[in-house]
Amino acid sequence: MFNKLTLKLIGTLLASTMILSACGTNGNSNGAAKSNNQPAPTESTSNAATETNDKPTGKLKVQLVGDFSLEDKTDPVSGQTSKGVKVLKDEFEKQYPDTEVEFILMGWDNYNEKTQTMLQSGAADVYQVPGITTFVEQGLLEPLQPYIDKDSFDLGIYLNGQVEGWKAMGPSDQDLQVYGLPFIGDSRVIVYDRQLFDDWGVEYLSESPTIEEVLEKASKMTGKNPKTGEQNYGLTFKGGDAADTVMNINESLGGQWGTGFLWKDMKLEFDSETMVQATDLLKEALKYAPEGTMAGQGAENFLTEKNNIAINLRQTPGFINSLANLGLEDRYQAALLFKNQTTGMGGMFAGSPFSIGASSSNKDLAWEWLKFSGSEFFQQYMWDEQRSQSMPVIKAAENWSSVKEIGQMDIILQSMSQLWTPRYPYRSGQPRYILSENVERVMLGELSAAEAMKKAQEEGTKWLADQQ
Incomplete structure (x- = not known):
């Protein structure tokens, strides 16, 4: 039998062991110790999930829209092979044991209608929603602020304006809220041909030109090239984007599209x-453009050696890939879109966010995916493998050597930070098409600018009234 002294000693040892065990926990409310086989936080994942044993598990369905594929694929033109999104699946499942990611991949054809059906039926957990406004208004997406607050998630990792651009208002919201986090960056920039400027002896465009500067220089480069004798044109633009270009010019003149966000409040x-x-x-710009510009013709040689157009008013960021493939990086240069001189903003916000479906049965795991999409691992994958359809959305990308070595990227990333936010809400409904139609009629000489804008205002206002 133990004597009293022995029992007292055993009790003291047990108490000491319990104290040491408590000190060895990771500080979580459940007191679970950090597992030795958990991956250590890295720069690319430190803003993702906390390293605990109570990570969400289960199956996660992620919808992606665009030119994505699960497996690796080879471009038939360039011969380059890009890695499929299986890379993202594997990394996420590695970081979150006992999870399974299933991608639902679709193209851009009728993507809004397809997404609407999926949201209503609960077909996925995470959705790519460039048309986020429409879905938020219907209460189909989950508000993210509670998740952001719970995890103290740092939105400062994103480029300026990228989170604000996707804010929207739900049925019961009094002001704009976060319903999506950016993962695909996009923008538009002005691109010009240095060689043609040199041929004509015209000074290059400013980094942030005005419409007046562009028109003045375009007028000087329309005609027979003094060195080659070939017909040159001062500028071009995509006819289908004419209304967006008008809106961008309008912003630079101090105007705006209107006010409000929900249809009932919109003016x-x-x-x-x-x-x-x-x-x-x-x-006026049409005077310096090729015939057929409004029909999408005449600019087929832009970004090639045979180019005969000095300036393109709206170019997608993917032009850097075309230049790299043709070895013309030094010939072409980007400049910023027109911007309001007071606010420093200008241009239509673009790209894609990820959102959580309100009908998702695994919202906690879906939230972890949204955070994962803002990690350097995810964004580096998008930059390396999906560059034709995505620009980085995080500030860390500005320091990547692969970004720094491309001379145009500083302008592209800068342009993404100056786009008008939130995304033009009128473009989520019929006013977008009303404005486009009337701008086109001016370009085709069917209406004066004053007549067309009056008509667009009346038709757009009537449509808004019908939504009440």
């Missing part, structure tokens, strides 16, 4: 003095 300013002026300025 259009399509017939403002600056909108009429902007439309007239784009009509």
